[in-house]
Amino acid sequence: MSGNFHIRRLALIGTGLIGGSLSLALKRAGRVDEVIGAGRNRKTLKRAYELGIVDRFETDLAQAVVGADVVFVAVPVAAMESVFATIAGHLTPEALLTDGGSVKRAVIDAAYRALGKSIEQFVPGHPIAGTEQSGPDAAFADLYANHRVLLTPLPENPPALVEKATQLWQAVGAHVEYMEAAHHDHVLAATSHLPHVIAYALVNSLGRLAERKEIFRYAAGGFRDISRIASSDAVMWRDICLSNREELLAMIDLFREGLDEIETALRDKDGEQLQARFANAKAIRDGLYREANNN
Amino acid sequence: MSGNFHIRRLALIGTGLIGGSLSLALKRAGRVDEVIGAGRNRKTLKRAYELGIVDRFETDLAQAVVGADVVFVAVPVAAMESVFATIAGHLTPEALLTDGGSVKRAVIDAAYRALGKSIEQFVPGHPIAGTEQSGPDAAFADLYANHRVLLTPLPENPPALVEKATQLWQAVGAHVEYMEAAHHDHVLAATSHLPHVIAYALVNSLGRLAERKEIFRYAAGGFRDISRIASSDAVMWRDICLSNREELLAMIDLFREGLDEIETALRDKDGEQLQARFANAKAIRDGLYREANNN
Numbered sequence: 001m002s003g004n005f006h007i008r009r010l011a012l013i014g015t016g017l018i019g020g021s022l023s024l025a026l027k028r029a030g031r032v033d034e035v036i037g038a039g040r041n042r043k044t045l046k047r048a049y050e051l052g053i054v055d056r057f058e059t060d061l062a063q064a065v066v067g068a069d070v071v072f073v074a075v076p077v078a079a080m081e082s083v084f085a086t087i088a089g090h091l092t093p094e095a096l097l098t099d100g101g102s103v104k105r106a107v108i109d110a111a112y113r114a115l116g117k118s119i120e121q122f123v124p125g126h127p128i129a130g131t132e133q134s135g136p137d138a139a140f141a142d143l144y145a146n147h148r149v150l151l152t153p154l155p156e157n158p159p160a161l162v163e164k165a166t167q168l169w170q171a172v173g174a175h176v177e178y179m180e181a182a183h184h185d186h187v188l189a190a191t192s193h194l195p196h197v198i199a200y201a202l203v204n205s206l207g208r209l210a211e212r213k214e215i216f217r218y219a220a221g222g223f224r225d226i227s228r229i230a231s232s233d234a235v236m237w238r239d240i241c242l243s244n245r246e247e248l249l250a251m252i253d254l255f256r257e258g259l260d261e262i263e264t265a266l267r268d269k270d271g272e273q274l275q276a277r278f279a280n281a282k283a284i285r286d287g288l289y290r291e292a293n294n295n
Numbered sequence: 296m297s298g299n300f301h302i303r304r305l306a307l308i309g310t311g312l313i314g315g316s317l318s319l320a321l322k323r324a325g326r327v328d329e330v331i332g333a334g335r336n337r338k339t340l341k342r343a344y345e346l347g348i349v350d351r352f353e354t355d356l357a358q359a360v361v362g363a364d365v366v367f368v369a370v371p372v373a374a375m376e377s378v379f380a381t382i383a384g385h386l387t388p389e390a391l392l393t394d395g396g397s398v399k400r401a402v403i404d405a406a407y408r409a410l411g412k413s414i415e416q417f418v419p420g421h422p423i424a425g426t427e428q429s430g431p432d433a434a435f436a437d438l439y440a441n442h443r444v445l446l447t448p449l450p451e452n453p454p455a456l457v458e459k460a461t462q463l464w465q466a467v468g469a470h471v472e473y474m475e476a477a478h479h480d481h482v483l484a485a486t487s488h489l490p491h492v493i494a495y496a497l498v499n500s501l502g503r504l505a506e507r508k509e510i511f512r513y514a515a516g517g518f519r520d521i522s523r524i525a526s527s528d529a530v531m532w533r534d535i536c537l538s539n540r541e542e543l544l545a546m547i548d549l550f551r552e553g554l555d556e557i558e559t560a561l562r563d564k565d566g567e568q569l570q571a572r573f574a575n576a577k578a579i580r581d582g583l584y585r586e587a588n589n590n
Contacts, residue, residue, distance in 0.1 A: 128513060148513065190501050191514040195521045197557055198493060203576040205546075205553035206485050212579070218423060218443060219486040225520040226490045230580040234573035238566050245561055251500075252558050258500035262492055263547050266540055271533050278529035281498040284507070285525040 005167040007032040011068035013061060013083055014039055015048035017130060018100040019074030020139025023053045025172035028141045038064030039075070048136040062090040070168060073099040078239040080107050084114035084122075096164045097122045102188065102236075104152045104181040106243035120156040123165040125149060126184065127174060128192075132231040145173035152181040189247035194255060196237055197248065199230040300462040302327040306363035308356060308378055309334055310343035312425060313395040314369030315434025318348045320467035323436045333359035334370070343431040357385040365463060368394040373534040376405035379417075383410050391459045392417045397483065397531075399447045399476040401538035415451040418460040420444060421479065422469060423487075427526040440468035447476040484542035489550060491532055492543065494525040 010026065012019045015037045026032040037045050037054030038061050045057035058064040065071050065087045073083055080101060091097060097118070101107040104124050111122050129147035131138060149169040153162045166176045179187075206215055219227075241248055265273040302321065307314045310332045321327040332340050332349030333356050340352035353359040360366050360382045368378055375396060386392060392413070396402040399419050406417050424442035426433060444464040448457045461471045474482075501510055514522075536543055560568040 129516075131516070150513070187506070187510055187513050190504060190510050191518045194501075195497065195517050198497060198554070199517075199521060200573050200576040201553035201557050202490065202493060202550060203580050204556065204572060205550045206489075207575065207579040208549065208553075209485060211482070215482055215485050216579075218445070218482050221425070222490045222494075222524040223486045225523055226494060227580055228520055229517040230576040232573075232577065234570050234577055237573050238570040241561055241569060242564060242566055245564070249558070249561060252554070252561075254503065255497060255500045256554075258496035258503075259493070259547070259551075261499070262496050263544070266536055266544060266547075269537060269540070271537055274536060275529050275533040277499060278495050278527075278532050280502065281495040281525040282527065282529055284502040284511075285498050285522055 005031060005164075005171045007070045007168075009033065009068045009070075010035045011065045011071045012037050012048075012054060012074070013064065013071065013087070014074035014100075015045060015053055015057075015139075016074065016135050017133060017138040017143070018127065019072060020048060020051070020053040020136045021129075021141065021143035022072055022074070022100070022127075022172060024139055024141040025144055026168075027052070029171055031171045036064050036068065044136060051136050051139070053136055053139060061086045065090050065092075065095070067092060069095050070164075071095055071097045073097070073101075076233075076236045076239040077101045077103055077107060077243045081110035081114050084111055088115050088118050091118050091121060093121075095121060096161055096168070098125045098165050098168070100125065100127055102126060102192065102240045103243040104150075104184045108152070108154065108181055119154065120158065121161065122154065123157050123162055124152045124154070124181065125165060125169070126152070126188070127169070129174075132229050134233040134236065142173075144169065147174050149174040149176050150179045150184055151176060152179055152184050185244050185247050189244055189251045193240060193244055193248045194251040196229050196232060197241065197252065198255065199227055200237075203227050203230040300326060300459075300466045302365045302463075304328065304363045304365075305330045306360045306366040307332050307343075307349060307369070308359065308366065308382070309369035309395075310340060310348055310352075310434075311369065311430050312428060312433040312438070313422065314367060315343060315346070315348040315431045316424075316436065316438035317367060317369070317395070317422075317467060319434055319436040320439055321463075322347070324466055326466045331359050331363065339431060346431050346434070348431055348434060356381045360385050360387075360390070362387060364390050365459075366390055366392045368392070368396075371528075371531045371534040372396045372398055372402060372538045375402050376409050379406055379409035383413050386413050386416060388416075390416060391456055391463070393420045393460050393463070395420065395422055397421060397487065397535045398538040399445075399479045403447070403449065403476055414449065415453065416456065417449065418452050418457055419447045419449070419476065420460060420464070421447070421483070422464070424469075427524050429528040429531065437468075439464065442469050444469040444471050445474045445479055446471060447474055447479050480539050480542050484539055484546045488535060488539055488543045489546040491524050491527060492536065492547065493550065494522055495532075498522050498525040 010032050012023055023035045035054045037048045037057035039045055048054045127149045129143050169176050262277050305327050307318055318330045330349045332343045332352035343349045422444045424438050464471050557572050
């Protein structure tokens with residue numbers, strides 16, 4: 001239970017949508033006394049302060065984690081190793097170090113390289129929540145309510161620390177589950193990373209048409225929804241894709257097979273096959289997906 | 296202006312989402328005295344009657360259009376020619392005949408073949424609105440409010456009849472624009488038909504994974520949105536794709552180029568190019584698209 005869970009000092013490294021929303025949710029729930037924001041961009045930190053996401057801020061990451069009982073790292077995945085290296089020698093011994101990275105193997109590898117003995121304090125995590133927006137202004141306290149958070153604990157983690165990470169997320173209304181890191185990266189390549197690549201590719205493709213202004217003018221709900229995530233932050237997604245490259249390439253191959261099937265049926269004017277492929281997708285989307293998500 | 300627009304008798308051929316929503320909207324606005332539903336499936340017609348979409352119904356299409364001042368055909372595109380052939384000799388001379396088909400050239404070709412002299416009464420149209428649901432139960436009066444309707448008038452249409460079609464849609468809150476049929480099919484292949492093929496292909500691909508139940512369980516908002524239209528009716532979309540085959544095949548090729556670019560960058564571990572492609576898509580989605588749609 002997370003009923004008594006309380007943080008004296010939270011160090012938030014990265015104060016954008018993911019980090020900022022965690023802070024706002026913990027503050028609203030009265031679960032944290034003080035939040036220290038840290039990062040490299042003073043302007044972003046200042047904005048997070050103005051928005052009430054952090055109570056004070058530091059551009060010196062090592063300084064920011066001193067005395068913190070929870071450290072949450074929410075920076076683009078490729079920036080994590082340098083963050084870990086900077087803070088490694090400054091963590092309070094009992095502190096929980098966790099993250100919000102969308103890939104887990106690459107982050108864990110970086111943590112092993114950079115954290116040294118402090119690796120036992122690092123409980124890797126991934127909240128399955130977000131929007132296409134980014135930055136402190138995009139943060140909101142309800143982001144994690146009723147969303148899933150996947151923790152991929154390390155063998156080195158003391159169980160009490162995994163429990164602390166669990167309570168952290170439960171305190172903001174999330175449902176915590178545990179998963180092996182490689183399996184996490186496989187599943188997320190399918191449900192999140194591939195869809196983002198498809199959305200980016202679709203918008204780039206149509207943007208190449210001479211009449212693109214008109215095209216977007218006559219786009220209906222289907223296009224709006226399918227392209228929404230193409231507004232996601234480019235650096236964050238560059239890092240995610242490169243960090244989960246093998247799995248993502250395999251998923252792109254799988255998607256091409258699905259696209260080939262439909263294209264071949266269309267080329268062959270094979271209405272029966274076309275209908276069968278569409279009906280198959282509809283059955284899966286209506287059935288399995290709704291069943292799993294109650295919507 | 297549509298202020299005085301009034302229909303004595305509307306014949307609705309096809310009483311699903313598209314036809315049913317038009318009827319509900321006209322009824323709510325007090326713009327129609329009587330709605331006759333027509334179609335081949337008595338069960339669907341009976342349901343439309345129970346839902347208040349139609350005041351009575353006929354399975355004899357020719358009978359249904361007798362005495363109607365507006366006839367709206369909202370059946371899958373491949374079924375339109377047979378509908379036109381059946382009703383051709385039974386239309387009231389002054390009646391407006393229009394449709395809701397998602398492709399326009401194929402429907403117009405069918406109309407020329409099947410309608411004979413009545414071709415002048417046919418003003419082709421396409422409301423850019425819909426959901427992934429279908430059937431009478433999916434219909435709702437607000438479907439067309441503030442949505443665009445594209446009319447692709449024929450040279451044979453008397454201007455007064457095009458005006459009547461315009462007022463029909465304005466009466467339910469839609470914004471009417473005019474477009475050449477071939478251009479319509481090109482634009483819609485990009486913004487609607489291609490996104491549907493992509494959504495179907497994506498869901499089929501992931502449905503092939505052994506761990507598909509789990510995959511859908513951990514799907515977040517991005518996947519939910521990108522896959523929503525894969526729940527669309529399979530017969531309707533088979534017809535749309537086959538009826539706009541050349542344009543759609545060209546758009547699939549275009550999309551493949553966009554996907555290839557990203558895949559190549561990922562394969563080459565070219566972070567700079569990957570970020571450039573994502574940033575390009577984000578700029579288009581944030582800029583052009585929002586500009587055109589005010590959202």
